[in-house]
Amino acid sequence: MTNEDLKKAVIGLLQKNARIGESEIADRLRSDPETVARLIREMEGDGTIIGYHALVNDELAGNGEVRALIEVQVLPERDGGFDRVARAIGRFREVCSVYLVSGQYDLRVEVTGETLQQVALFVASRLAPIDGVQATATHFMLKKYKESGFSVEKDEDYERLKVSP
Amino acid sequence: MSDSKSRPDRNWVAKHIAGLPRSGIRDFFELVNSRDGVISLGIGEPDFVTPWGIREATIYALDKGHTSYTSNLGLLSLRRECCRYVGREFGVDYDPVGECIITVGVSEGLDLIMRAILDPGDEVIYHEPSYVSYAPSVAMTHAIPVAVTTEAENGFAVRAEDVEKRITPRTKALLLNYPNNPTGGNLSHAQKAALARLAVERDLLVITDEIYSELTYGERTQSIAAFPGMRERTVFLHGFSKAFAMTGYRIGYACGPRPLIEAMMKVHQYSMLCACGFAQEAALEALRNGARDREAMRGEYEQRRNVIVRRLNGMGLSCNLPEGAFYVFPRIAATGLSAQEFAMGLLEHKNVAVVPGTAFGAAGEGHVRCAYAASMADIETAMSRMREFIDEL
Ligand SMILES: Cc1ncc(COP(=O)(O)O)c(C=O)c1O
Numbered sequence: 001m002t003n004e005d006l007k008k009a010v011i012g013l014l015q016k017n018a019r020i021g022e023s024e025i026a027d028r029l030r031s032d033p034e035t036v037a038r039l040i041r042e043m044e045g046d047g048t049i050i051g052y053h054a055l056v057n058d059e060l061a062g063n064g065e066v067r068a069l070i071e072v073q074v075l076p077e078r079d080g081g082f083d084r085v086a087r088a089i090g091r092f093r094e095v096c097s098v099y100l101v102s103g104q105y106d107l108r109v110e111v112t113g114e115t116l117q118q119v120a121l122f123v124a125s126r127l128a129p130i131d132g133v134q135a136t137a138t139h140f141m142l143k144k145y146k147e148s149g150f151s152v153e154k155d156e157d158y159e160r161l162k163v164s165p
Numbered sequence: 166m167s168d169s170k171s172r173p174d175r176n177w178v179a180k181h182i183a184g185l186p187r188s189g190i191r192d193f194f195e196l197v198n199s200r201d202g203v204i205s206l207g208i209g210e211p212d213f214v215t216p217w218g219i220r221e222a223t224i225y226a227l228d229k230g231h232t233s234y235t236s237n238l239g240l241l242s243l244r245r246e247c248c249r250y251v252g253r254e255f256g257v258d259y260d261p262v263g264e265c266i267i268t269v270g271v272s273e274g275l276d277l278i279m280r281a282i283l284d285p286g287d288e289v290i291y292h293e294p295s296y297v298s299y300a301p302s303v304a305m306t307h308a309i310p311v312a313v314t315t316e317a318e319n320g321f322a323v324r325a326e327d328v329e330k331r332i333t334p335r336t337k338a339l340l341l342n343y344p345n346n347p348t349g350g351n352l353s354h355a356q357k358a359a360l361a362r363l364a365v366e367r368d369l370l371v372i373t374d375e376i377y378s379e380l381t382y383g384e385r386t387q388s389i390a391a392f393p394g395m396r397e398r399t400v401f402l403h404g405f406s407k408a409f410a411m412t413g414y415r416i417g418y419a420c421g422p423r424p425l426i427e428a429m430m431k432v433h434q435y436s437m438l439c440a441c442g443f444a445q446e447a448a449l450e451a452l453r454n455g456a457r458d459r460e461a462m463r464g465e466y467e468q469r470r471n472v473i474v475r476r477l478n479g480m481g482l483s484c485n486l487p488e489g490a491f492y493v494f495p496r497i498a499a500t501g502l503s504a505q506e507f508a509m510g511l512l513e514h515k516n517v518a519v520v521p522g523t524a525f526g527a528a529g530e531g532h533v534r535c536a537y538a539a540s541m542a543d544i545e546t547a548m549s550r551m552r553e554f555i556d557e558l
Contacts, residue, residue, distance in 0.1 A: 161208060
């Protein structure tokens with residue numbers, strides 16, 4: 001495997017399970033833990049890997065936090081298009097993701113807060129007034145079914161063979 | 166009316182059936198089932214559930230009320246797609262009308278071809294260790310299975326010269342299974358070429374069970390059916406169970422020369438009628454849109470293989486890196502235990518199930534089969550318990 005292929009494979013594994021550990025990665029890819037650790041450090045250093053986080057079932061975690069998806073219409077600028085506004089929005093601690101998207105609106109922003117009011121207030125008083133933001137629409141998230149490829153609910157077990165030819 | 170001929174102790178079972186050995190796996194299966202909390206590397210099927218796109222196509226077929234019989238040969242649309250797939254992936258072209266039949270798994274395909282070609286006393290050469298059905302499916306037609314042993318040193322590839330030694334005037338066919346259950350072995354291009362030459366020279370029919378062909382981790386070589394002079398003497402068996410995680414759907418197919426498919430069709434028509442129609446529609450979806458799911462599963466198996474082989478070698482069980490399927494067949498003879506003793510001991514003391522190599526024929530002595538179609542967590546637990554078991558011997 002070339003270094004580039006190995007990096008891609010390491011990223012693939014970390015995206016499925018960031019806690020997998022260097023030695024399992026090395027075993028899976030027939031490499032060695034030192035090489036894997038070095039590649040991960042490199043990718044963390046050059047910004048290829050930007051962070052790790054746990055996917056959580058908020059209900060079971062007792063996480064009462066409120067989340068909303070905000071559709072933001074933005075007036076693009078002659079230099080930089082949507083970048084300045086997107087970055088300005090992304091700097092707020094309350095904002096956990098910002099994507100430029102195609103379609104009816106421009107930025108898809110995910111905002112968290114302790115209460116509905118808090119999120120609504122944040123949108124009205126901090127996000128909407130940003131220079132270049134033309135309109136917003138807020139969708140509060142009510143229930144999570146799947147995130148990053150993981151279903152929140154597990155399939156039921158059923159009777160499967162324990163030994164078969 | 167008195168019946169003087171009644172015999173309460175009469176044995177109704179046909180002699181050739183009574184003579185079949187009970188599958189070694191079945192005994193072991195019952196033992197495993199009687200215990201709780203077993204970690205099993207004994208399962209010869211994917212641990213993945215069938216990809217949703219395929220399941221959804223099944224539901225859609227039912228939704229539309231597609232619950233009738235299909236043509237005996239199977240849906241023409243599926244036969245077309247199978248032939249296109251075989252042409253593209255295996256390098257042999259077959260006519261979906263007349264050279265392809267949809268079967269109830271490769272299991273039925275095997276049974277059909279044996280019944281179609283074998284007269285009592287005919288011989289079929291196969292290589293051992295082998296899939297448990299091979300010898301019985303020959304014996305059930307009153308023909309004679311002839312085993313050629315394969316060895317770990319040679320990656321469990323069957324040698325043409327070993328096959329040649331077993332050819333007699335009654336030998337009709339050579340049955341091949343690569344990638345192989347239970348060893349994970351595969352054949353190189355040169356090894357296939359040698360077998361193909363032998364088959365042509367000695368006028369043998371080759372039956373090739375390629376059910377694990379997509380699960381190949383090195384270079385994938387063309388099917389033996391694609392070698393010079395082989396198309397007219399090869400029956401190609403394949404199915405959806407392994408590569409698409411569809412064991413429960415029971416869909417397979419056979420491609421081959423017209424007269425053989427016609428003969429298989431006769432047996433199928435009278436014994437099975439047709440394979441399940443909505444399962445056939447699911448198989449069609451698998452061929453049309455299942456490649457990404459198939460590749461994702463293959464990639465995961467490959468990595469699990471790498472892990473399990475390292476662990477086995479790390480605990481001193483010698484085991485080469487298998488090139489296909491989802492099995493490793495480590496040699497356990499150095500522990501001083503027989504295959505049966507090893508598997509029983511491991512189950513009893515560590516609650517881990519692996520299958521004794523002897524379940525796959527006498528040639529499997531000294532080995533056990535570990536299937537890595539199990540979650541990585543189960544593989545890791547099984548491996549550390551196996552290591553403890555060996556250390557405590
Ligand atoms: C080598 C081999 N052939 C055939 C089969 C049966 O497959 P199917 O589900 O298509 O009947 C198996 C299943 O384990 C197998 O390992």
